[in-house]
Amino acid sequence: MATEQQLDFDRSQLGVEYPAGAFQVRKEDILRYCKAIAERAPVHTDEEAARAAGHPSLLAPPTFCAMFVRAMGRPDIRLTFGRTSFHAGEALEAHAPIYAGDTLSAATRLKEVYAKTGRSGTMAFIVWETSFTNQHGELVASVQESFVRRD
Amino acid sequence: MPRYFDDVEMGEELGPLETTATDASVREFCEVWGTGSANRFTDHEAARKEGLTGAIVPGIMSMALLSQLLTQWADGGSVKKLDVVFRQLVPHNIPLRIVGVVTDKNQVAGENLVECDVYLETGQGDRMVGGKATLSLPRKE
Numbered sequence: 001m002a003t004e005q006q007l008d009f010d011r012s013q014l015g016v017e018y019p020a021g022a023f024q025v026r027k028e029d030i031l032r033y034c035k036a037i038a039e040r041a042p043v044h045t046d047e048e049a050a051r052a053a054g055h056p057s058l059l060a061p062p063t064f065c066a067m068f069v070r071a072m073g074r075p076d077i078r079l080t081f082g083r084t085s086f087h088a089g090e091a092l093e094a095h096a097p098i099y100a101g102d103t104l105s106a107a108t109r110l111k112e113v114y115a116k117t118g119r120s121g122t123m124a125f126i127v128w129e130t131s132f133t134n135q136h137g138e139l140v141a142s143v144q145e146s147f148v149r150r151d
Numbered sequence: 152m153p154r155y156f157d158d159v160e161m162g163e164e165l166g167p168l169e170t171t172a173t174d175a176s177v178r179e180f181c182e183v184w185g186t187g188s189a190n191r192f193t194d195h196e197a198a199r200k201e202g203l204t205g206a207i208v209p210g211i212m213s214m215a216l217l218s219q220l221l222t223q224w225a226d227g228g229s230v231k232k233l234d235v236v237f238r239q240l241v242p243h244n245i246p247l248r249i250v251g252v253v254t255d256k257n258q259v260a261g262e263n264l265v266e267c268d269v270y271l272e273t274g275q276g277d278r279m280v281g282g283k284a285t286l287s288l289p290r291k292e
Contacts, residue, residue: 032182033180035176036177036180038176061222066215069211090210094231
């Protein structure tokens with residue numbers, strides 16, 4: 001049974017922040033995203049309605065920026081535990097609105113790696129945290145992704 | 152019509168929002184996401200080669216579906232936090248129900264916050280994705 005102390009990975013990467021690119025928030029992507037999830041709130045689907053509601057342009061749905069996380073190149077943390085990996089959870093915190101036309105800068109860091117033992121055995125959890133800042137230097141969102149590795 | 156903090160009651164139910172993640176809607180989502188080529192999310196055969204019974208809905212799409220319930224319910228408000236756990240793989244083309252319940256309400260630093268539990272279930276009530284959300288709502292003048 002692996003414990004947190006016994007997990008073998010590159011601990012020097014804990015907390016190290018990596019710039020993870022710039023991302024354009026495009027109106028057409030917001031509209032396609034809304035179409036895919038059948039989002040109908042006018043502030044997300046109709047630019048005029050968004051402006052009438054006091055927004056400068058189309059408002060991105062709350063979870064929109066989570067899509068950018070996949071495109072980030074992350075370092076291999078060289079975790080030796082487990083053979084299969086899956087996405088266990090995702091946590092989003094919205095700090096400010098994201099609009100069509102924004103350019104977001106992202107930074108990502110390895111937040112924690114820990115072991116947990118349950119009825120199905122021991123699993124290793126790898127947690128990455130990514131923050132998004134807009135072109136005005138304002139923190140707009142934080143996204144935390146948890147992945148599980150198990151035998 | 153805006154939903155006001157003043158009118159929200161503990162135990163109040165959100166939804167249900169009934170939806171289906173179809174092959175086409177998942178493909179559209181994946182194209183925006185940048186994963187439009189054949190893979191476990193977009194192609195049943197590719198998914199079967201990975202040992203799955205068929206193509207599955209990406210976790211962040213399930214999360215987006217949950218957030219849709221929140222944006223629809225919290226008209227005039229905003230989603231501050233959404234924390235989800237992917238309990239089971241979500242297949243394409245089955246009826247899904249998205250439901251929630253208000254668990255707490257607080258005023259913090261001038262914000263009117265409502266806490267909710269939210270779930271994405273099958274039509275039979277089997278919970279596949281679960282989460283907790285914090286919403287900010289306006290108050291009546």
